[in-house]
Amino acid sequence: IATVRINSSRSRMSKGKLVRMDSGFAPQAGDRVMAKVELPRPQVTLPFAASSAAVADDKHIYGGLANQRLYCIDILNGSMVWELMAPRTTTAMPVLSGANLYFAGQDGMVTSCTKDERVKNWTFNTEAPIFDSPVVEKTRVFIASSDRSVYCLDRASGKRLWRERF
Secondary structure, eight states: OEEEEEEEEOSSOEEEEEEEEOTTOOOOTTOOOOOOOOOSOSOOOOSSOBSSOOEEOSSEEEEEETTTEEEEEETTTOOEEEEEEOSSOOOSOOEEETTEEEEEOTTSEEEEEETTTOOEEEEEEOSSOOOSOOEEOSSEEEEEETTTEEEEEETTTOOEEEEEEO
16 A cells, blocks of 8 residues: 655654555545554674663664774664774763764763764863763763763863863
């Protein structure tokens, strides 16, 4: 009858777009649609053990692994899209916001890069390891570091706006 492209899928709700329809069938607004959907990859095999929780968008999974790399893996076919070497293990979950990925690691470094091509936007160094995820807002990024400080960075440039010791 029709072809539907699924954009996101949760346990009982899915969002998608009608991409092709049989001309003999005319759906009406509010019609209920039921479909059996099988994603091509029920699981993704990683090259090393995970060192951080992962985050995903509609195409990729992003996460740190125990070999001191951050990986971008294609959800549909399980292939590695890119990897980024880190000086030390990344244990904080990365954060996706718009076209960018923000991550921090045990080297005390916070990095912003494009999620698709891994092009670095900026890096910022704290004085000690970071074990928790950055908090990304509209114009700012907040980081809690083991140097007993909270940092507020400009989201676009990575420049420090303020630092509060605790």
